[in-house]
Amino acid sequence: MTAAPSLLRRHGGGVSLVIDPRGAGRVLYWGPALPAITDGLWNAEPPATPDPGGAAPLVPLTGWGYGGLPALSGRWAGGGWAPRLAVTAVSGEGQALSLTLADPGGALSVVLDWELDADTGVLTGTAAVTNHGAEPYRLDGCAALCLPLPGWVDEALTFEGGYIREFQEHRQPIGPGALVRENRRGRTSHDSFPALVAGEAGFGAVHGSLFAVHLGWSGNHRLTLETLAAGTRVLMAGELLLPGEVVLAPGETYRTPPAYAVAADGGLNGLMARTHAHVRRRILPRVPLPERPVHLNTWEAVYHAHDPQGLGDLARAAAAVGVERFVLDDGWFHGRVNERHGLGDWWPDPSKHPGGLAPLAEAVRALGMRFALWVEPETVNPGSTLHTDHPDWLLRLPGDPDGRRQYVLDLGREAVADHLFARIDALLRSAPVDMLKWDMNRDLAGTGWQGEPAVRRQVAGVYRLIDRLRATHPHLEIESCASGGGRADWGILARCERIWVSDSMDAHDRLSMQRGFTLFFPPEVMGAHVGRGQSAVTGRRLELDFRCAVALFGHMGVEWDLRGINAEERDRLAAWIALHKRHRALLHGGRWVRLPLDDRAVTGHGVVAGDGGSALYLVAQQVTRPGIVTVRLPGLAPGAVYRVTVPEPSPCPLPWGRAGLRFTGAHLAAAGLRLPLGTPDEAVVLHLERCGGETS
Numbered sequence: 146m147t148a149a150p151s152l153l154r155r156h157g158g159g160v161s162l163v164i165d166p167r168g169a170g171r172v173l174y175w176g177p178a179l180p181a182i183t184d185g186l187w188n189a190e191p192p193a194t195p196d197p198g199g200a201a202p203l204v205p206l207t208g209w210g211y212g213g214l215p216a217l218s219g220r221w222a223g224g225g226w227a228p229r230l231a232v233t234a235v236s237g238e239g240q241a242l243s244l245t246l247a248d249p250g251g252a253l254s255v256v257l258d259w260e261l262d263a264d265t266g267v268l269t270g271t272a273a274v275t276n277h278g279a280e281p282y283r284l285d286g287c288a289a290l291c292l293p294l295p296g297w298v299d300e301a302l303t304f305e306g307g308y309i310r311e312f313q314e315h316r317q318p319i320g321p322g323a324l325v326r327e328n329r330r331g332r333t334s335h336d337s338f339p340a341l342v343a344g345e346a347g348f349g350a351v352h353g354s355l356f357a358v359h360l361g362w363s364g365n366h367r368l369t370l371e372t373l374a375a376g377t378r379v380l381m382a383g384e385l386l387l388p389g390e391v392v393l394a395p396g397e398t399y400r401t402p403p404a405y406a407v408a409a410d411g412g413l414n415g416l417m418a419r420t421h422a423h424v425r426r427r428i429l430p431r432v433p434l435p436e437r438p439v440h441l442n443t444w445e446a447v448y449h450a451h452d453p454q455g456l457g458d459l460a461r462a463a464a465a466v467g468v469e470r471f472v473l474d475d476g477w478f479h480g481r482v483n484e485r486h487g488l489g490d491w492w493p494d495p496s497k498h499p500g501g502l503a504p505l506a507e508a509v510r511a512l513g514m515r516f517a518l519w520v521e522p523e524t525v526n527p528g529s530t531l532h533t534d535h536p537d538w539l540l541r542l543p544g545d546p547d548g549r550r551q552y553v554l555d556l557g558r559e560a561v562a563d564h565l566f567a568r569i570d571a572l573l574r575s576a577p578v579d580m581l582k583w584d585m586n587r588d589l590a591g592t593g594w595q596g597e598p599a600v601r602r603q604v605a606g607v608y609r610l611i612d613r614l615r616a617t618h619p620h621l622e623i624e625s626c627a628s629g630g631g632r633a634d635w636g637i638l639a640r641c642e643r644i645w646v647s648d649s650m651d652a653h654d655r656l657s658m659q660r661g662f663t664l665f666f667p668p669e670v671m672g673a674h675v676g677r678g679q680s681a682v683t684g685r686r687l688e689l690d691f692r693c694a695v696a697l698f699g700h701m702g703v704e705w706d707l708r709g710i711n712a713e714e715r716d717r718l719a720a721w722i723a724l725h726k727r728h729r730a731l732l733h734g735g736r737w738v739r740l741p742l743d744d745r746a747v748t749g750h751g752v753v754a755g756d757g758g759s760a761l762y763l764v765a766q767q768v769t770r771p772g773i774v775t776v777r778l779p780g781l782a783p784g785a786v787y788r789v790t791v792p793e794p795s796p797c798p799l800p801w802g803r804a805g806l807r808f809t810g811a812h813l814a815a816a817g818l819r820l821p822l823g824t825p826d827e828a829v830v831l832h833l834e835r836c837g838g839e840t841s
């Protein structure tokens with residue numbers, strides 16, 4: 146047995162991290178907290194250098210003879226591409242850890258900055274690459290985090306989807322070779338949300354040990370999970386760099402966006418306990434998030450057809466059902482007759498808003514609501530004043546197609562950023578606007594700056610512009626939207642309070658989107674609107690109760706022309722909004738759980754108060770399946786006795802009626818409730834209140 150090396154350890158939030166810093170360095174352990182560090186951890190394998198492919202060093206590199214995917218790749222202009230980085234310095238107090246790795250020739254260094262959160266157990270990592278050589282170094286890629294996973298991890302969950310079908314979960318077995326998920330669209334994308342979850346086969350809502358990674362970045366990304374020849378698994382996350390996108394001059398440094406790694410027991414509910422806590426405490430720009438007002442968004446009510454009288458009527462109808470914030474969507478600005486015109490000219494169209502936005506905003510405020518405004522600052526329509534005055538402000542390569550007949554503005558250019566700042570700043574001063582719905586309806590694929598790819602430069606420019614606006618208007622809130630949920634990640638979430646999940650209000654489709662979305666986002670940032678009876682995008686007709694029950698659990702809103710609804714619909718919608726408000730603190734502050742339902746016909750989730758004293762659950766039937774559904778309710782205090790009721794206005798399928806029966810938390814988690822659901826489009830909301838027993 147060799148002498149015990151001096152290991153680096155961090156513990157926090159029920160997670161342990163142990164690193165052997167010798168040679169190239171190696172993560173010996175990352176996972177659920179270890180009571181003690183034993184010899185077995187470091188003695189089982191030889192030191193990390195040189196490594197023939199058995200295990201991954203801290204920064205896996207081809208130069209070490211490592212046979213898997215490298216965490217860093219690049220090339221000096223004068224030749225040289227296979228550095229051998231070894232740990233040269235270690236620092237970091239408390240939960241932080243900083244490791245410097247350098248090439249023996251001294252031409253390249255990588256600094257890994259890691260922090261294991263003491264409360265949430267989430268590990269945040271970035272890498273900074275510096276070119277100390279005499280020649281420019283073209284960096285082709287650098288992972289922000291690279292972590293080994295145990296060999297028993299053999300099932301992966303990734304995300305797929307598309308416009309109006311965001312956040313779809315995809316399961317697959319982990320086999321030999323690499324599982325690679327990339328985004329090259331320049332926005333976070335609808336089809337490849339930047340996260341990967343891996344765990345023991347068959348992991349579910351309440352069982353399984355899991356490992357997950359998320360990249361907090363709103364541009365391109367690359368996530369890999371590779372099985373090495375010796376069976377070891379390696380998880381990596383980083384920004385995807387396009388050819389030539391980063392060329393480091395001598396002395397220059399590239400820093401990756403942050404990657405967040407989560408190790409959790411207790412299945413996906415255990416994972417969400419950590420991700421939601423981390424977002425609430427460490428990611429959101431305001432902690433705690435102020436109470437979320439119920440929205441009405443004008444898009445599906447009026448589209449581009451704005452007129453003061455109609456909008457005033459809509460605002461009055463919104464106030465009558467309990468809406469608290471009126472969001473004026475696309476259509477209000479100069480020349481915006483349809484999506485082919487106007488982008489760039491950010492002042493009110495005099496034919497639609499003759500006195501500017503202030504009269505409408507004041508009328509909205511007089512009705513007791515706040516006023517919010519839609520903008521899409523990053524793009525421009527040909528023919529707008531902005532485009533005519535500054536045709537050279539585009540981020541465009543020759544031949545770049547004009548997707549949705551709009552171009553992307555180069556936010557890396559100071560004059561462009563200053564112009565946009567001045568325009569939006571003026572708008573915010575012209576009327577009492579307390580939130581911007583910040584949209585972006587174009588991929589960046591095919592764009593570029595002076596012939597070079599410029600996604601990274603653009604994302605940094607967007608972040609800078611938002612940061613500057615927020616600093617100037619400290620009370621401003623922002624909703625991130627990109628043709629629905631095309632820009633949802635913790636990078637943008639550090640700058641906004643809400644994410645628009647999808648342009649589909651179809652409540653059936655929303656259920657699966659909400660499932661995927663809530664794996665990395667808590668419900669209070671999840672825009673969830675009650676749409677019209679017949680979905681504007683899928684054409685499906687759904688009952689009001691079903692639509693409301695699905696929207697109830699997020700940041701609730703309405704996306705519907707309320708001027709045309711009848712009194713019965715109005716009263717029912719108002720009752721659902723009142724239910725949301727009554728339980729808002731629980732819905733937006735409790736612990737979100739997914740129901741362990743094997744039956745694909747039924748889906749459900751719930752929110753349990755931090756002290757286990759109350760809970761709300763949703764059980765929704767999605768496919769016809771006559772009979773009784775047994776629904777187990779996780780997350781409750783096992784020894785507590787709960788009264789289970791169905792709150793108004795939720796339909797009540799319970800055989801014993803609305804008044805409620807008493808059950809222990811243990812009974813509900815193990816045996817569950819038997820519900821007579823059967824036809825699709827049926828949903829029931831259950832309210833649980835502790836009325837006795839033990840608190841744990």
Ligand code: DGJ
Binds near residue numbers: 474648
């Ligand atoms: C796409 C968004 O997702 C919609 O909610 C709406 O704001 C439209 N853009 C407006 O153009």
